[in-house]
């Protein structure tokens with residue numbers, strides 16, 4: 391029996407996609423073999439590979455001047471690859487330190503160029519994104535790096551900061567949940583194992599004009615320009631996640647595209663936050679309302695001793711993956727695109743009943 395899966399990543403995928411994968415895994419498209427057994431240079435695989443890239447372009451309205459890259463190594467490798475490619479010469483990378491993931495991006499970036507924190511929320515326990523006025527950008531800043539959604543802290547950029555330098559963003563945990571204003575960005579990247587596919591792949595979308603200036607003094611796999619000129623076929627691509635992602639992308643398109651995903655995300659999150667806010671303090675979100683994530687809802691019970699019982703009762707009802715990240719504790723409900731509203735309703739029903747049962 392399938393449970394309601396609130397895991398933060400890898401995370402729930404559409405059941406119809408999993409069923410299609412099950413049906414096709416032994417033989418794909420009358421080819422006599424599995425998609426994971428065939429050459430990545432075959433016409434059959436290429437149709438899937440290019441189909442996935444085209445769907446990303448269509449769904450996110452990616453302009454012609456950007457390349458869509460499929461890169462192994464997850465979002466973590468991008469923490470290094472991005473400054474390796476962009477911080478040429480004396481330029482600097484500014485980072486907005488909104489939580490655990492932004493801190494990691496900044497720390498890794500420091501090995502590959504001059505990077506600095508343009509703001510940090512560390513002293514206020516990472517409960518919000520900063521205002522533009524709070525950012526201190528240094529001269530020679532090549533980009534401002536944002537973590538659009540902090541998966542652990544549940545802090546999300548709800549409006550992009552208006553700054554005089556290009557933005558780059560780690561969108562690992564909210565990719566495909568909202569449109570992207572491309573004119574503001576040079577690079578967006580993310581691991582796909584939350585909203586899009588199984589792990590093993592980072593999706594990187596990069597402004598083509600910047601590729602001319604990226605560093606050539608790198609091992610080939612780290613060069614954005616080589617991934618772009620080879621259509622992400624410089625070496626053997628991560629076939630399985632790309633194959634599953636292509637199906638998830640079609641699933642998104644069939645449901646009305648990114649605008650529909652955005653609307654559904656707002657509805658799901660609004661219901662959980664309302665349940666928190668109307669609980670007379672029984673539950674509390676540590677995140678300031680304007681920065682609350684609609685992908686990862688983090689909350690605590692006023693009586694910390696009840697948190698384990700809450701999570702156990704949830705599991706008894708088939709609601710799993712709700713334990714907050716080990717660094718922050720509490721409860722975290724990851725409610726990505728594939729989470730049905732019925733799953734969120736079941737969570738909120740549990741929250742109400744648990745409160746009245748123990749109140």
Ligand SMILES: Cc1ncc(COP(=O)(O)O)c(C=O)c1O
Pocket residue numbers: 399463464465466467491537539540541542560561562563580581582
């Ligand atoms: C916002 C964010 N950035 C980066 C990562 C790291 O991703 P990966 O495991 O693909 O390296 C994660 C993983 O959960 C994440 O949530």
